[in-house]
Amino acid sequence: xxxxxxxxxxxxxILQAIPVILLATFSVFMLLKLLPGxxxxxxxxxxxTVERIEEIRRLKGxxxxxxxxxxxxxxxxxxxxxxxxxxxxxxVATTLARVFPNTLFIVLYAVSLSVLVGVPLGILAxxxxxxxxxxxxxxxxxxxxxxxxxxxAMIFVVIFALNRSWFPATGFVSPFESPLQxxxxxTLPAVALAASGMAEVARQLRSSLxxxxxxxxxxxxxxxGLPFRVILWKHGLRNVSVNLLTVISLLVNRTLAATVxxxxxxxxxxxxxxIVNATLQRDFPVVQGAVxxxxxxVITVxxxxxxxxxxxxxxxxxx
Amino acid sequence: MTQSPAxxxxxxxxxxDRPGFPKRFSYWLTDDPIAAIxxxxxxxxxxxxxxxxxxxxxxxxxxxxAAMLESPSAQHLLGTDxxxxxxxxRLIHGASASVYAAVLAVGVATVLGVPVGLIAGYAGxxxxxxxxxxxxxxxxxxxxxxxxxVTGVLGIGLTNAMLSVGIVFAPQLARLVRARALxxxxxxxxxxxxxxxxxxxxxxxxxxxxxxxQPVLVQITLLMAVALLAEASLSLLGLGMQPPDPSWGxxxxxxxxYAQIAPAQMYAPGIAILVTALAFNMVGxxxxxxxxxxxxx
Numbered sequence: 001x002x003x004x005x006x007x008x009x010x011x012x013x014i015l016q017a018i019p020v021i022l023l024a025t026f027s028v029f030m031l032l033k034l035l036p037g038x039x040x041x042x043x044x045x046x047x048x049t050v051e052r053i054e055e056i057r058r059l060k061g062x063x064x065x066x067x068x069x070x071x072x073x074x075x076x077x078x079x080x081x082x083x084x085x086x087x088x089x090x091x092v093a094t095t096l097a098r099v100f101p102n103t104l105f106i107v108l109y110a111v112s113l114s115v116l117v118g119v120p121l122g123i124l125a126x127x128x129x130x131x132x133x134x135x136x137x138x139x140x141x142x143x144x145x146x147x148x149x150x151x152x153a154m155i156f157v158v159i160f161a162l163n164r165s166w167f168p169a170t171g172f173v174s175p176f177e178s179p180l181q182x183x184x185x186x187t188l189p190a191v192a193l194a195a196s197g198m199a200e201v202a203r204q205l206r207s208s209l210x211x212x213x214x215x216x217x218x219x220x221x222x223x224x225g226l227p228f229r230v231i232l233w234k235h236g237l238r239n240v241s242v243n244l245l246t247v248i249s250l251l252v253n254r255t256l257a258a259t260v261x262x263x264x265x266x267x268x269x270x271x272x273x274x275i276v277n278a279t280l281q282r283d284f285p286v287v288q289g290a291v292x293x294x295x296x297x298v299i300t301v302x303x304x305x306x307x308x309x310x311x312x313x314x315x316x317x318x319x
Numbered sequence: 320m321t322q323s324p325a326x327x328x329x330x331x332x333x334x335x336d337r338p339g340f341p342k343r344f345s346y347w348l349t350d351d352p353i354a355a356i357x358x359x360x361x362x363x364x365x366x367x368x369x370x371x372x373x374x375x376x377x378x379x380x381x382x383x384x385a386a387m388l389e390s391p392s393a394q395h396l397l398g399t400d401x402x403x404x405x406x407x408x409r410l411i412h413g414a415s416a417s418v419y420a421a422v423l424a425v426g427v428a429t430v431l432g433v434p435v436g437l438i439a440g441y442a443g444x445x446x447x448x449x450x451x452x453x454x455x456x457x458x459x460x461x462x463x464x465x466x467x468x469v470t471g472v473l474g475i476g477l478t479n480a481m482l483s484v485g486i487v488f489a490p491q492l493a494r495l496v497r498a499r500a501l502x503x504x505x506x507x508x509x510x511x512x513x514x515x516x517x518x519x520x521x522x523x524x525x526x527x528x529x530x531x532x533q534p535v536l537v538q539i540t541l542l543m544a545v546a547l548l549a550e551a552s553l554s555l556l557g558l559g560m561q562p563p564d565p566s567w568g569x570x571x572x573x574x575x576x577y578a579q580i581a582p583a584q585m586y587a588p589g590i591a592i593l594v595t596a597l598a599f600n601m602v603g604x605x606x607x608x609x610x611x612x613x614x615x616x
Contacts, residue, residue: 016452023456034472146544146596148551151589154575158582257461261552265575275464276556279471291460291468298459 006310013306021299025077028292029070032284042086042284082289087281092289095274100293103263103270105175107255109186110193114251117194118201119244125202126209127232137202144199150261153192157265160188170267189266193258197251201244208243212236242312249305253298347609354609357601364595367411368418375408380563388581397587400570401577409565410587416566417595420481420550420559421543427485429539432492437523437531439493440500447497454490454497462487462545463552470558477550477566480559484549488542495538499531506530533610540603544596551592567592 035042040057048056057063061072076082082092125137161169167188175182212218213236221231260272267273271290278286338346348355367374376396383403391398397406439450457465462484469483470476503509504527512522553559554568562569567588574584 016455019452020455020459023453024459027456027460031468031472034469142597142600143593146548146593146600148548148571148589148592148596150552150555151571151585151592154571154578154585155589158578158585162579162582253461257463260461260463260467261555264556275467276558279467280475280557282471284471287468287471291464294464295460298461302459 009310010307013303013310017299017303021296024295024299025074025292026070028288028295029073031288031291033066035284042282077292082292083285085278085286086283092285095286096271096289096293099270099274101176102172102174102268103256103259103272105182106186106189106193106259106263106268106270107252109183109190110197110255110259111248111251113190113194114197114201114255115248118198119205121198121202122205122209123232123237125206126213126236127228129206129210129213134206137206141199141203144196145203147195147199149192149196149258150265152195153189153262153265156188156192172266172268172270189259189262189268192262192265193255196258197255200251200254201247204247205240205244208240209236212239242309245305245308245312249301252301256294256297347605351605351609353601354605357598357605360594360598361602364414364598365418367414369415371412371415375405375411377405377408379404379409379412379565381405388577388584390581390583398581398583400573400584401581406570406584406587409570410567410591413565413567413570413588413591414595416477416554416560416564417547417550417592420477420484420566421546423478424481424484424488424546424549425539425542427482428488428492428542429535431486432489433496433528433535435489436493436496437500437527440497441504441519441523441527443501443504447501450493451497454494457487457490458494460487463549466549466553467556467558470553475558475561477554477560480553481546481550484546484553488546491542492535492538495534496531499534500527503527503530534607537603537607537610540599540606544599544603547592547596547599 040053040062041048044053044056061069064072080093082096084091085095121137121141125134128134156167157169160166168185171185173181173185213232218231218235221235222228259270260275262268263270263272264276271294275287275290275294278284278290337343348358381404383399388401389395389399389403395405395407397410400406400409435450435454439447439454465487466480466483469486470480473479473483500523506526509522509526512526517525550559550566551568551571554566555572557569557572560566560569562573570588571585574581574588578585
């Protein structure tokens, strides 16, 4: 299925990802080292005795050289040990395993909405570039990109949850428990996140579609007497489908970041709320673990996109 | 970045006197009214930010328990908040926080990102490879997540929060400058300078940077909008501006608590953020088209 060029390209991509993963994990590891003062004292919590601090220093290997500490940390992380919360004492991995699927659910919901709304808008705008519908879509998307996600989320809550009780104002139901309830609870957050997401999709799709429709081969198709409909659907969209892949992967990454704030607005027990609360309470092992999971997710999404790319578009591999 | 090293058209084209900067500036604005509107909005916001003390009718921290959560009136143009503070005055003072935050974050990003990008692109080889992997790494972090974590480590507060945002933005600029430098170092005038024995530092400052600055300018304008939204988010989360100092983000956060009683409180700061971000984007997009020789207008 893959030719040698594609295989070479794939190998190159995966090899490039390795230093990124190492560097990313090292940066996350160093996060705790940047803390002013002695980490052992921070980890020991308030009112710790000198013996306790010494014990923690030995236990956590803080008396070892930095690179040994990093190696140890990675070994533990690979085995699912991300240390424990300073406040609750719960293993960080347990916390994250509980909250991460919730975030993932919201992100996927929001990205699906963005694509479902953004793609038709982009096509509509590009098919009559410069027309009224194009201008309208462009204005809409400009506003969408500049819109603070959390603000639109709050306005949705006021309108659709407080004034009319169509949707719940806060809370979350796991999709594993009750898929329908989960969708109902996640709709407002997802729509708030999709407000800028769909604008991004529509903009990007419009610009690459307009470019394609102005190209030489499309002009030839016109000259051949092919109806515009056929050109748009058969030739235009096929050419931009690869761009769409880039947009979607970018969107997943952006939404993953944007969801942090929106989760707080809706009190959703996800990664965002976990990171924010842990930061405010100076619960650094939790912050470290959560950032690690987020960055590894983004790296994975990027890698999968690159792999899909080389499969879908053989031209890319040849470059 | 696709740019032919030397365009043959340039040699054939007759020399035209290039109008001076003020003239080109006014051409740009009359040619693109959207950019003119955006720029006007930004001037208003910056004026509010600098002269907040003089413009605001009330002290933004002045509490009036006799007038809490009031609707807009002649006395309080946008009403009062839950402590009886004048919302209009807080909004104007919030502009200072937003402008300070955006300038700080983008300033840090420029100072960190541009030199790194120049070096990576010009040096090439293993230096480029190493820097590029580091940039890839930092671009993999969801921006706000990294900003939250770094703020947590540096200490909570607006300045630290925006320093973190600046650090997070830097790789974006670095990547852009690197791509430009990669193209520019193959230009004839760079080769000529190398032949004359100019030092890499001189070539970077004298030849590469001035020619790479235009896309950077566009990106800086667009990043200002992102920084503004980041400030609002971080202040909303309680990691940025600390009470009682007003910022648009923290105003929204506070108003949200009383959304059931006084929903209108939320609108003014949100619209301020939206309009300012929109203005930065409008100016940025227009600059991109005005400065890009390949775009047809």
